[in-house]
Amino acid sequence: MRGVARPKKAKNIELYAPTTWKKAFKRDWQLYVLIVIPLLLVVVFNYAAYPGMRMIFYNYKPALGYEGSKFVGLETIQKVFQDKDFFLALRNSLVFNLLNLLVSFPMPIILALMLNELRFPKFKKVTQTILYLPHFLSWVIIGALGYQLFKPSTGIVNIIMMNLGLIEEGIPFLTEPVHWAVTYLLIGVWQGMGWGTIIYLAAISSISGELYEAAMIDGANRWQRMWNITLPGIKSTAVTLLIMNLGRIMGSDFERLTAFGNSSVKEYQYQLAIYIYEKGLAGNNFSRATMVGVFQSLVGLALVLIADKVAKKLGEDGLL
Amino acid sequence: MSKKQKKEVESINDGSRAINKIKISDILIMLILVILCLTCILPFIHLAAKSLSADSYVIAKKVFFWPKGFTFTAYKAVFEDGRLVYSFGYSVIMTAIFTLLGMIVCTCAAYPLSRRRLKGRNWLSFLLMVPMYFSAGLIPSYVLMNDLGLIDTMWALILPLIFSPYNMLIMKSFFQSSIPDTLEEAAFLDGATNFQTLFKVVLPLSKSIIATLCLFYAVGRWNAYADAKYYIRMEQKLKPIQLLLSEMVATASEAANSAFEAVVNIATPEVLQAAAIMFVTLPIICIYPFVQKYFVKGVMIGAVKG
Numbered sequence: 001m002r003g004v005a006r007p008k009k010a011k012n013i014e015l016y017a018p019t020t021w022k023k024a025f026k027r028d029w030q031l032y033v034l035i036v037i038p039l040l041l042v043v044v045f046n047y048a049a050y051p052g053m054r055m056i057f058y059n060y061k062p063a064l065g066y067e068g069s070k071f072v073g074l075e076t077i078q079k080v081f082q083d084k085d086f087f088l089a090l091r092n093s094l095v096f097n098l099l100n101l102l103v104s105f106p107m108p109i110i111l112a113l114m115l116n117e118l119r120f121p122k123f124k125k126v127t128q129t130i131l132y133l134p135h136f137l138s139w140v141i142i143g144a145l146g147y148q149l150f151k152p153s154t155g156i157v158n159i160i161m162m163n164l165g166l167i168e169e170g171i172p173f174l175t176e177p178v179h180w181a182v183t184y185l186l187i188g189v190w191q192g193m194g195w196g197t198i199i200y201l202a203a204i205s206s207i208s209g210e211l212y213e214a215a216m217i218d219g220a221n222r223w224q225r226m227w228n229i230t231l232p233g234i235k236s237t238a239v240t241l242l243i244m245n246l247g248r249i250m251g252s253d254f255e256r257l258t259a260f261g262n263s264s265v266k267e268y269q270y271q272l273a274i275y276i277y278e279k280g281l282a283g284n285n286f287s288r289a290t291m292v293g294v295f296q297s298l299v300g301l302a303l304v305l306i307a308d309k310v311a312k313k314l315g316e317d318g319l320l
Numbered sequence: 321m322s323k324k325q326k327k328e329v330e331s332i333n334d335g336s337r338a339i340n341k342i343k344i345s346d347i348l349i350m351l352i353l354v355i356l357c358l359t360c361i362l363p364f365i366h367l368a369a370k371s372l373s374a375d376s377y378v379i380a381k382k383v384f385f386w387p388k389g390f391t392f393t394a395y396k397a398v399f400e401d402g403r404l405v406y407s408f409g410y411s412v413i414m415t416a417i418f419t420l421l422g423m424i425v426c427t428c429a430a431y432p433l434s435r436r437r438l439k440g441r442n443w444l445s446f447l448l449m450v451p452m453y454f455s456a457g458l459i460p461s462y463v464l465m466n467d468l469g470l471i472d473t474m475w476a477l478i479l480p481l482i483f484s485p486y487n488m489l490i491m492k493s494f495f496q497s498s499i500p501d502t503l504e505e506a507a508f509l510d511g512a513t514n515f516q517t518l519f520k521v522v523l524p525l526s527k528s529i530i531a532t533l534c535l536f537y538a539v540g541r542w543n544a545y546a547d548a549k550y551y552i553r554m555e556q557k558l559k560p561i562q563l564l565l566s567e568m569v570a571t572a573s574e575a576a577n578s579a580f581e582a583v584v585n586i587a588t589p590e591v592l593q594a595a596a597i598m599f600v601t602l603p604i605i606c607i608y609p610f611v612q613k614y615f616v617k618g619v620m621i622g623a624v625k626g
Contacts, residue, residue: 052460138543293457
């Protein structure tokens, strides 16, 4: 409506014209009042935590506060980078996140392509609804369910396989590190596969039907259409999501890890979130845990910024 | 027009899914999808069967997808124990408060930021988005919560999370894309204030997004428990149900180390565990088919500007 002549009555409203701050407050004070509420929350619960990061430079003891705690300069940083546990946690986090991306990323695309080929709307709808189920469950439930299903001697999966004579002894799906890693990753695929299709199905539905018609007149079969029309049509969505996920490679999901944790798989389950919790809240080594947390946040931020740049370079929508 | 041509035209009119005969590939796709669906359903059927069976059959490994020695004993035990039931009620109330406050805060942020004429809009949205990309981490947050005196209170689970940048972005892009500027302008010309426009024009037109975001907030709060593990240290009564369940099954997962399995199975029978998991899961399984369409909508709006 900018530049459109307005009726005289509206002279003082000037809905879209830039104003001075004084005018802005006079006209929109109600909007500023509204936004103060979330701002206050963010300041009190997020920004106010930032000064706490200076714990890194102290040997911080909660009971003593900053005054009582000893200032140690960069010692904590040195200690963290000499800490075997830290490198174990870092290695596990990176490796597991990459593997997770590798196995979890393609599944929703494949599923979306399959769902798109379904010709019975009812069947499609029911299938989708069922596949969404794991997304609505918490990791505790999924973890508890996993233990119920996969225990070596009492889990139903092992019982069935033993009954069928496929195996002699129960497979330690969740109690031997390598088996655990595979199970952990596959359950991740299971949890996210249905939900992940939504975004791809939306992308597919925005592909012009004329393209398919033209291809069919040219005699392209189902696979050719899928390969030459559908896949290119969702490529940009996939690339954006991939970059976005790469930007999150430093994260680690405390709930998911603890839900599947047990003492015999520590070797792989020990990731940054676990490190921070165990050293910090459980072990009272606040400074070291803070240092690792800040390290994680900083690298994470850098990765997101890089991912955003890359996405924009490739001509996709950025993330920021 | 020859028969073949006619058929071709028909199929074109049908659009992309227009092959009239069911092919092997169709059956194959349906088969794969059915198997995947089964992986989503069967675990719960098994769990339900287990929770309704007599101990002895479960120990004898005879329970698969149908209860044997049908009994409600395990559920009775869950109700008599009372902890899960109490925690369930508490979690419902906490989630309701969280959702209500969350929606208020979300609207307070999204509406002003959706108005292009708001001076300082970019700065305000920058301030609100920073915490999404850089967090101080667990320990500084914990110390902060401690300083605020919120450790071991319900508010530790509510206040830090009621402003959700992600939900705010969804609401904001809904306001911007689905509510025509002209409508708002008309309200202004009639002399409505910003508040009046929000409450009388914008919000009544946003019922669908309000429903979606309410569900985002509610399900998010209902399922999360890491923060409860951090911030609820002593007060058993303030533990949400997910945390309680995780503590109940933690000993059990330790027991999966086969050396202990036999011992602990006697202490916490599988059946009881299955009943506890079912008790926590069932409400979600019953509700989600009816609310998932709102979720899908939210994801689509969120995807426009992720």
